[in-house]
Amino acid sequence: MGTYTARARREGRWWMIEVPEIDGLTQARRLGDVEEMARELIAVTLDVPLDDVAVAVAVTAVGDVDVAEALSKIRDERAEAARLERQASAEARELARELASAELAMRDIGSILGVSHQRVAQLLASS
Structure with a gap:
């Protein structure tokens, strides 16, 4: 059933x-x-x-509130936000790699990206 x-x-x-x-x-x-x-x-x-x-x-x-329509819009916006977040993360990884290959210190890369040096290490370690 x-x-x-x-x-x-x-x-x-x-x-x-x-x-x-x-x-x-x-x-x-x-x-x-x-x-x-x-x-x-x-x-x-x-x-x-x-x-x-x-x-x-x-x-x-x-x-008078059309909940179904509002929820549909919210779901679409959340999906778009998730897509943009994935794209931004990929671009941050790429920039971190480029800056690391230019021999910048992880703390400097973190300052540029607005993240901690630990996060830079994670970005550089990810594929």
């Missing part, structure tokens, strides 16, 4: 839960209860054991 999606949105004091795979709806008081309520709905609807039901919760909206 696959994993079902539980789309949760806040309406007033309740979390409304939609499980599109079974065209089912339920509700919960707290976000922490959404997964269990969705699992129970699926188990009862499909007449399967509760332990056989896996659910992935996706918060879609809280009032």
Whole structure:
């Protein structure tokens, strides 16, 4: 049995839960209860054991806030930040190697790169 999606949105004091795979709806008081309520709905609807039901919760909206869209943007930005961090690290390693080959002391290289001399040693040792 696959994993079902539980789309949760806040309406007033309740979390409304939609499980599109079974065209089912339920509700919960707290976000922490959404997964269990969705699992129970699926188990009862499909007449399967509760332990056989896996659910992935996706918060879609809280009032007028489009949580899903905001989270998608945040995930994209974090991925881009990670990519840029990897690129900057590679460039720092390359510059450290170039400066070391010019016979600069590790402390001087560290001052140039804005890192400790210990970090320079790590950069030079990494491949």
